[in-house]
Amino acid sequence: MDKKETFFNYITEGNTTKGDFIPVGAAMLDGETITGAHVKIPLKTLNRHGLIAGATGTGKTKSLQVLAENLSDKGIPVLLMDIKGDLSGLAQPSPGHPKITERHEKIGIPFEAKGFPVEILTLSEQNGVRLRATVSEFGPVLLSRILELSDTQAGVVAVIFQYCDNNKLPLLDLKDFKKILQYATEEGKEEFADAYGRISTASTGAILRKVVELEQQGADLFFGETSFEVSDLQRIDENGRGYINILRLTDIQDRPKLFSTFMLSLLAEIYSTFPEQGDADRPELVIFIDEAHLIFNEASKALLNQIESIVKLIRSKGVGLYFVTQNPTDVPEAVLGQLGLKIQHALRAFTAKDRKAIKLTAQNYPDSEYYNTEDVLTALGTGEALVTALDEKGRPTPLAATMMRAPMSRMDILTDAELKELLVKSKLVKKYNETIDRESAYELLNKKIAESEAEEAKEKAKKEQEELKKAQSKQRTTTTSRSRSSAMNPIVKVLTSATFIRSVFGILTKVMKK
Incomplete structure (x- = not known):
């Protein structure tokens, strides 16, 4: 038995699965694709989380696209964090290309072009289903x-x-x-x-x-109504395919607190509302976080702690978390140690720091008698990756340099017209995009304050009225008292007596006659 045949058996036996699976490509040996030596990812272990890593331009996003497509085909909904804005093409079929056909002939998997059910979500004022929470x-x-x-x-x-x-x-x-x-x-x-x-x-x-x-x-x-219900991430279309929910984040790369707010809310809501799944045969939802290094570099300590906790706990809810980044060292060790699936595209060794990172990365993968992992990491071409997953018993599958299959959908964004048409058909846009500002704490407190101020004004006016009445009463009492006092004065009595008045008028009359 020659080396190639031995390697073929090594890969196929190590990737044997009794349940359903996703074939992501064919294994390579010494730079040659071994047709039919398919590298498989069991659905049963997809809630054990994962990592897709590699330098810019090596095919990370296309690997993400392949996984999302195949999950959708299996009836498993997906949520994609689209920070670069290049994933909306999932809604349209691939136009095909001779190189794609050639790639799939080498892999031994027929190529089929098709689009997938897609929902566009947004946290900002971009077009899409508005995500909010109170x-x-x-x-x-x-x-x-x-x-x-x-x-x-x-x-x-x-x-x-x-x-x-x-x-x-x-x-x-x-x-x-x-x-x-x-x-x-x-x-x-x-x-x-x-x-x-x-x-x-x-x-x-x-x-x-x-x-x-x-x-x-x-x-x-983000804060307000109508609140987004996480159950709407689990929708299945009329053909039994899971919806691919694409959250457009192209305009919030420099606003990490907003993203942190959303991530904390989403993960907490999923964990609190999704039922326990136990050891299920397939995940309920798979979440891909593209350009995850932006999150880990910029996010608050609270987010990092929350993600670490969620990664450890949320798999019991049937949810898989997948981080897409440039280098595994971008992901905190506490999180990296929890990731079962690893798809590692090429890394570039331009500096001493790069070479050190490559050495550390190689140590994260199982040993293989067929590969020098450090050498392979820098020799992989575009669309090729080192892949290891967990089998149905939770054991790492054989490390395989893999020729990855091509996406079935378009590897480009939707046009404005296509995006508009997609949003017009969306049931979730109609459900969530109306802004509601019902009576809440702000209005109720303002009303309470206004009522309190009105009551205070009323009390003040009442007190002023009472004080005025008291003053008027006091004044009348004083006037009456003075009148009585005058009446009691002897001089006043003489001056106002009838005898005195008649005498005065009598004297005046005599004087006038003279």
Whole structure:
């Protein structure tokens, strides 16, 4: 048995699976594609998370596209974080190319061109289904984490949420939250002091500044109604294919706090609402985070801690998380150690730092008698990758340098006309894109303050009226008293007596006659 035949058996036996699977390509030996030596990813272990890595231009996004397409074909919904804006072409079939045909002949998998059911989502004012969540749904713990608050400030936020719950004040958007913060230290400070203790204006001021910073990154568009229901990420079309939900993030690369806010909310909501799946035969949802290095480099510590926790826990909900980045070292070790599937495209060794990174990367893969992993990492061509997954018993499959299959959909973006047509047909656009600003904490507190001010004005007017009446009564009493006093004066009595008046008038009459 020659080396090629031995290698073929090594790959095919190591990729044997009893359940359903996704064939991603054929194994390569010494630069030659071994037709029929298919590298397979079992659906059963796709909730064990994964990594797609490689230098720019080596084919990472196309590998992501292949996985998303095949998951959709298997009836498994997908969520893609599209930071570069080059994934919308999944909705249209590939135009085909002789090189694609040649590639698939080498692999031993027939090429089929087709489009897939796609939903375009957005966090900003771009075209697409608007994703929102209310402040109440986000909760005091996650909100405190994303705002990076101190323990004291987080305690204030917890009190604010408790007050709103007790007084039936809906916290829907950031203006609601800012209003209740202001109320807690101004108009309602006595009310808060009686129920929860006095709240420091220094604490609420610091929290407000953090909220304003979040608003400047566009979070005011994210917080509000109508809230997005994560169950809508699990839709299946009329042909039994899972929807590929593409979240367009091209305009928020420089706004990491907005992305952190969304990620924290989404992962927490999925974890809290999805039922436990146990050891299921297939995932319920697979999430791909493209250009993940931007997240890990820019995200807050709260997001990193949350992702680390979620990666460890969320697989029990039947959800797989896949990070797409340039180098595995971009991903924190605590997260990297939890990733079962690894698709590693070529790395470039231009500097000493690059060579060190390649050496570290090679150590993340199983040993193979057929490859020197460090050498292969720099010799892979575009559309080729080192692949290892987990088999159905949770063991790593043989490491294989793989000729990856080509995407069945278009490897380009949709035109404006195609995007418009897609959005016109979307049921979710009709469901979520109407902005609702119902009566909530902001309006209710303003009304409460206005009523309180009106009541204070009424009381003030009443007191002024009473004081006026008292003053008038006092004045009448004084006048009466003076009148009585005058009446009692002997001189006044003589001057006002009838005898005195008649005498005076008698004297005046005599004088006038003369």
